[in-house]
Amino acid sequence: MNAMTTESNMMSDAQAKQKEARPFLSVKDVHAYYGESYIVQGVSLELPKGEILALLGRNGAGKTSTLRTLARVDDPQLTQGEIWLDGEPLHQMRAHQAAQSGLQLVPEDRRIIQGLTVEENLTLAQVAPGHGWTVEQVYERFPRLAERRNQEGVTLSGGEQQMLAIGRALMRDVKLLLLDEPYEGLAPVIVQEIEKILLEIKKLGITTIIVEQNAVAALKLADKAVIFDTGMVVFSGSAKEVLDNEQLRHEYLAI
Numbered sequence: 001m002n003a004m005t006t007e008s009n010m011m012s013d014a015q016a017k018q019k020e021a022r023p024f025l026s027v028k029d030v031h032a033y034y035g036e037s038y039i040v041q042g043v044s045l046e047l048p049k050g051e052i053l054a055l056l057g058r059n060g061a062g063k064t065s066t067l068r069t070l071a072r073v074d075d076p077q078l079t080q081g082e083i084w085l086d087g088e089p090l091h092q093m094r095a096h097q098a099a100q101s102g103l104q105l106v107p108e109d110r111r112i113i114q115g116l117t118v119e120e121n122l123t124l125a126q127v128a129p130g131h132g133w134t135v136e137q138v139y140e141r142f143p144r145l146a147e148r149r150n151q152e153g154v155t156l157s158g159g160e161q162q163m164l165a166i167g168r169a170l171m172r173d174v175k176l177l178l179l180d181e182p183y184e185g186l187a188p189v190i191v192q193e194i195e196k197i198l199l200e201i202k203k204l205g206i207t208t209i210i211v212e213q214n215a216v217a218a219l220k221l222a223d224k225a226v227i228f229d230t231g232m233v234v235f236s237g238s239a240k241e242v243l244d245n246e247q248l249r250h251e252y253l254a255i
């Protein structure tokens with residue numbers, strides 16, 4: 001082995017170590033604006049691979065804006081800070097590049113495409129075949145979708161549409177799943193069904209951030225929690241700490 005090779009091996013070892021040292025998701029002092037409106041005001045958070053983070057806070061606290069900032073959509077505009085996912089600098093990327101790096105945002109309105117069946121909604125999502133899940137794998141996890149594969153997506157019930165939105169994200173080789181109010185408007189029994197699926201996905205090593213008004217449900221599912229107020233993190237710790245802390249729950253979550 002010559003000196004050059006040894007040196008380049010050492011470099012890659014050092015780089016590999018640095019990648020290991022940085023948490024799987026690392027958000028550092030992120031600031032974002034809608035035009036002149038300063039909304040995301042210096043958010044930092046970290047999450048190890050395969051864990052679930054509950055991102056909580058009152059209406060207007062900046063939860064959706066933070067998910068949108070992480071997903072690198074144009075609005076709000078990121079003006080400062082770093083977002084690292086599995087060693088990749090998302091803060092230097094556009095939305096489509098962040099998606100290619102494994103970040104998938106499931107927005108509150110679920111974005112099921114009108115005029116397409118369940119199956120078409122799924123297959124259209126697959127940008128690079130052979131990477132994310134196959135349609136059959138999605139159907140295995142979501143038997144309700146399999147039964148309705150030829151039904152128009154927008155005619156599904158709310159819970160089924162949420163399953164379709166999550167299934168569609170899984171067809172895109174997801175590393176980090178961002179869920180904005182996935183339980184909104186759903187009956188408790190459907191919430192339980194989705195919780196079960198999210199835990200199965202977790203076992204497969206997928207990392208998730210869940211934003212929820214149903215804070216108790218999100219905290220029971222999550223490993224970690226952050227609480228937002230006026231675009232800032234006011235608490236960061238384990239989900240259990242929040243469940244056990246009455247004052248915190250009362251002050252910021254009204255539960």
Ligand SMILES: Nc1ncnc2c1ncn2[C@@H]1O[C@H](COP(=O)(O)OP(=O)(O)OP(=O)(O)O)[C@@H](O)[C@H]1O
Nearest residue numbers: 034037039057058059060061062063064065066075
């Ligand atoms: N497109 C926009 N332009 C200007 N301001 C916006 C825009 N979208 C959101 N905001 C403002 O940013 C703040 C945070 O909103 P955001 O939707 O992130 O809150 P949230 O925590 O998700 O609230 P909720 O629980 O009601 O969904 C609010 O004051 C909101 O009015």
Ligand SMILES: [Mg+2]
Nearest residue numbers: 063064065180
């Ligand atoms: Mg919101």
